[in-house]
Amino acid sequence: MHKEILEDIGEKELINRLGKFMPKNQILDDCALIKTKNNDLLVNCDSLVENIHFNDLTICPRDLGWKAVVSNISDLLSSGSKKTIGITISLILPAKTEWFWVEELYKGINKALKEYGGIILGGDCSKGNQKAISITAFGIQGELELRRNACKPGDIILTTGIHGLSKLGFMIQSKVNFDNKFSLNERLIIKSIEHFCRPKVYPNFLNNLLKTRSQKKIRRIGCTDSSDGLFQALQDLAISSKCKAIINYEKMPKDKDWPKGDKWDEYYLFGGEDYELVFSLPKKWAKNLSKFDKDIKEIGFFADGSPSVEFKYNKKNKLFNNTPFKHF
Numbered sequence: 001m002h003k004e005i006l007e008d009i010g011e012k013e014l015i016n017r018l019g020k021f022m023p024k025n026q027i028l029d030d031c032a033l034i035k036t037k038n039n040d041l042l043v044n045c046d047s048l049v050e051n052i053h054f055n056d057l058t059i060c061p062r063d064l065g066w067k068a069v070v071s072n073i074s075d076l077l078s079s080g081s082k083k084t085i086g087i088t089i090s091l092i093l094p095a096k097t098e099w100f101w102v103e104e105l106y107k108g109i110n111k112a113l114k115e116y117g118g119i120i121l122g123g124d125c126s127k128g129n130q131k132a133i134s135i136t137a138f139g140i141q142g143e144l145e146l147r148r149n150a151c152k153p154g155d156i157i158l159t160t161g162i163h164g165l166s167k168l169g170f171m172i173q174s175k176v177n178f179d180n181k182f183s184l185n186e187r188l189i190i191k192s193i194e195h196f197c198r199p200k201v202y203p204n205f206l207n208n209l210l211k212t213r214s215q216k217k218i219r220r221i222g223c224t225d226s227s228d229g230l231f232q233a234l235q236d237l238a239i240s241s242k243c244k245a246i247i248n249y250e251k252m253p254k255d256k257d258w259p260k261g262d263k264w265d266e267y268y269l270f271g272g273e274d275y276e277l278v279f280s281l282p283k284k285w286a287k288n289l290s291k292f293d294k295d296i297k298e299i300g301f302f303a304d305g306s307p308s309v310e311f312k313y314n315k316k317n318k319l320f321n322n323t324p325f326k327h328f
Contacts, residue, residue, distance in 0.1 A: 044079075057174065066198055067198070080146035085138040090133075091133060092128035148237055154283070162276070163226055163253075164258065164268035168188075168192040169197065170273070173196065246303055
């Protein structure tokens with residue numbers, strides 16, 4: 001009898017199968033919702049593993065600490081968190097890890113918490129063959145519930161910023177040799193490395209949504225982040241909401257010096273770790289928000305149809321044949 005291994009079934013199927021051991025709909029979003037008498041809590045857990053997400057060549061420990069916090073806060077924000085309470089940290093480290101590395105990691109963690117809120121609540125340490133940082137973050141649910149399954153046909157799809165830069169920064173840090181016909185200028189190189197090593201999130205996002213809301217009775221909107229790439233974010237929204245995402249290639253916001261070509265479109269769509277928010281709003285609300293925050297861009301809309309992602313003009317649809325990032 002064939003024994004199934006994780007490499008064969010993949011991350012998404014693994015999560016689906018684990019979901020059978022949990023309450024209904026518990027795995028639809030990155031965060032779990034815990035209802036209490038006063039404030040409802042959002043809880044998120046994210047891990048970074050050596051030689052999968054980082055190594056000493058691509059990122060220093062202080063930047064890694066920052067990034068470990070930001071990846072969790074991004075998930076909280078994409079569920080509608082209005083405040084980060086704090087985090088717990090689990091470390092797996094080889095016994096020969098230098099104290100300096102751990103100290104620098106925590107300096108980066110504290111710097112991110114000082115920027116975005118929250119404190120270190122505790123954690124755990126254990127010995128292992130390679131480094132791993134697992135953070136559990138706790139936030140307070142805001143007035144708006146942001147959920148992957150809340151998109152509706154007719155909603156406008158928007159994003160908070162540019163994608164692909166973190167992928168490029170990772171490739172630069174990894175000393176990848178680029179095709180000679182592509183010339184990367186110094187500004188783009190610096191910006192990409194910064195996006196990879198010190199990604200930013202949008203703590204004012206929820207307030208801006210509330211300020212521009214066209215109807216106060218709307219309490220739920222579709223949202224996720226692009227930690228696994230723009231395509232994966234769109235696919236997750238489409239599948240969870242049971243509708244079709246139609247993207248306008250020309251409207252996807254790119255850096256002014258981003259090279260042209262299918263390979264660079266692939267980096268843009270499938271790169272990951274940009275931590276931009278990808279979400280949908282009714283037309284009037286989307287228009288209000290885009291006017292209020294010029295960094296937020298409309299990139300498409302949701303329509304009735306089989307859950308999928310396609311371009312408005314199908315000449316570019318072959319790009320979606322590429323494979324998103326895999327953890328297994």
